[in-house]
Amino acid sequence: MSETLAGALGVLPEELLAPPVLELVGVRASYGPIEVLHGVDLTVRAGQVVALLGPNGGGKSTTVKVACGLLPLTSGELRYGGRKVDGISAQDTARLGVCTIPEGRGIFANLSVRENLWLATGTGVSRAAIEEAAFGRFPILGDRRNQLAGSMSGGEQQMLALSRALATDPAVLLLDELSMGLAPMIVSQMYDTVAQLVEEGISVLVAEQFARTVLPIADVAAVMLQGRVTAVGSPAEIDADLSTTYLGG
Numbered sequence: 001m002s003e004t005l006a007g008a009l010g011v012l013p014e015e016l017l018a019p020p021v022l023e024l025v026g027v028r029a030s031y032g033p034i035e036v037l038h039g040v041d042l043t044v045r046a047g048q049v050v051a052l053l054g055p056n057g058g059g060k061s062t063t064v065k066v067a068c069g070l071l072p073l074t075s076g077e078l079r080y081g082g083r084k085v086d087g088i089s090a091q092d093t094a095r096l097g098v099c100t101i102p103e104g105r106g107i108f109a110n111l112s113v114r115e116n117l118w119l120a121t122g123t124g125v126s127r128a129a130i131e132e133a134a135f136g137r138f139p140i141l142g143d144r145r146n147q148l149a150g151s152m153s154g155g156e157q158q159m160l161a162l163s164r165a166l167a168t169d170p171a172v173l174l175l176d177e178l179s180m181g182l183a184p185m186i187v188s189q190m191y192d193t194v195a196q197l198v199e200e201g202i203s204v205l206v207a208e209q210f211a212r213t214v215l216p217i218a219d220v221a222a223v224m225l226q227g228r229v230t231a232v233g234s235p236a237e238i239d240a241d242l243s244t245t246y247l248g249g
């Protein structure tokens with residue numbers, strides 16, 4: 001079957017799809033004795049933005065934590081580029097090209113913008129190169145280079161967090177609630193940036209409670225309910241589903 005025909009029929013055979021960069025297969029994970037992921041299956045392919053949607057407590061953040069090695073899985077498999085990497089440490093994931101912005105953005109409020117960026121030089125990139133990349137992408141960070149990060153707006157802090165993550169030159173970026181606490185205009189700016197990163201070759205998994213903010217830039221959307229992925233499809237399909245399964249819009 002030709003690629004166009006397969007595409008038109010909506011049934012792309014495996015060999016025509018981009019290779020998977022990140023896979024969770026039957027993943028279970030717990031906090032202490034309480035299991036919260038009950039067999040999660042999720043695939044992010046090269047060059048894709050995958051939106052992970054669903055209501056509070058569904059397991060989105062936990063899935064992101066497992067995917068970047070912050071939380072161990074109790075069973076199932078985590079794979080990077082087709083290779084099993086269960087038991088990997090969060091430090092090793094960065095080396096393998098998977099990078100996350102943790103909840104709360106992971107920036108140091110009492111350090112300046114530049115000092116926060118410098119902390120990313122542990123990955124072998126020079127301070128000058130990190131600053132140039134960050135200030136080139138977000139000129140406002142350049143204007144505020146000596147300001148304490150904690151005194152910046154939420155949007156500026158998110159730009160700083162994103163710049164720090166990008167300093168490691170990741171192949172896969174994991175984002176959790178990029179929109180948290182931000183004005184709608186800033187959210188759409190952040191997602192424009194994400195779309196631009198994808199143009200540059202990064203693959204993205206983004207957990208979002210508010211579907212409408214991320215669906216426009218997503219290639220694939222997945223819905224999580226009670227520790228499982230209950231639906232995967234095109235953004236249009238999932239958008240239609242969402243109004244019936246839960247009110248995320």
Ligand SMILES: Nc1ncnc2c1ncn2[C@@H]1O[C@H](COP(=O)(O)OP(=O)(O)OP(=O)(O)O)[C@@H](O)[C@H]1O
Pocket residue numbers: 031036054055056057058059060061062063209
């Ligand atoms: N550190 C923790 N210790 C114990 N239970 C936790 C912890 N973090 C999350 N949980 C529980 O795990 C379940 C899944 O939470 P998770 O944060 O993954 O959901 P979520 O989909 O990201 O929700 P939200 O949309 O509110 O961010 C919830 O029942 C939550 O209470």
Ligand SMILES: [Mg+2]
Pocket residue numbers: 060061062176177207
């Ligand atoms: Mg969450």
